Amino acid sequence: MQKAIDAHFHIWRQKDQPWLVGPMVPRIFGPYEPIRRDYPIEEFLEDQRDSGVEKAVYVQTNWAKEDFEKEVAFLQKTSDETGWPHAIVGYTDMTVEDIRPQIDRLMKYKLLRGVRMQLHWHETPAFRFAASADQVIDPKVRANVARLKDYGLSFDLQLFPAQMKDGLTLVGENPETNFILTHAGMLTGMEPETTEAWKAGLRTLAAAPNFYAKLSGLG
Structure with missing residues (x-):
């Protein structure tokens, strides 16, 4: 059996997930009562x-913003006790004045190996997450992403095809940081x-040597 690394998985306690506790709302992945x-x-x-999976990378699951450290601490403790996961992508709010604290x-x-803040926006309301389509090039976001190189952290870039031109701007101005397209x-x-449109967007981002596409969420 071919060995593999699961590059994007989640575990959770429902009590830590506001979106799994509150009322169900339309989402890109459809009805989610089973989870x-x-x-x-x-x-x-x-x-x-x-399955052949021998290692796995945990990616943040939208805990309450103020609990961003609690999430990473929970996953670190889980790994200390079980050996899984093998890497953590945590959450930071890239819209604040200075992300370094x-x-x-x-x-x-x-x-901890990287961070993710979901920046995807779509004309279909149920698909969108970001405040606006161009939040990916908001001055505060750009300034904070530029600070990641000082920590050696990657950035999980979550965009729709229509945003990928702006995504290339962000990737291109941070050549020392690896970007993983979620x-x-x-x-x-x-x-x-x-x-x-999707293929064209991927070709746009593929021009950057520090860009990687994650094969996940292909439902």
């Missing part, structure tokens, strides 16, 4: 048993117009 419960590391390990709090956790560019359907 409104705890999903512990033990269940994840059982689910991927015999947040990152300084996270750097004490040895498995969910391979968020393909939302198989209509020719949608797939062609």
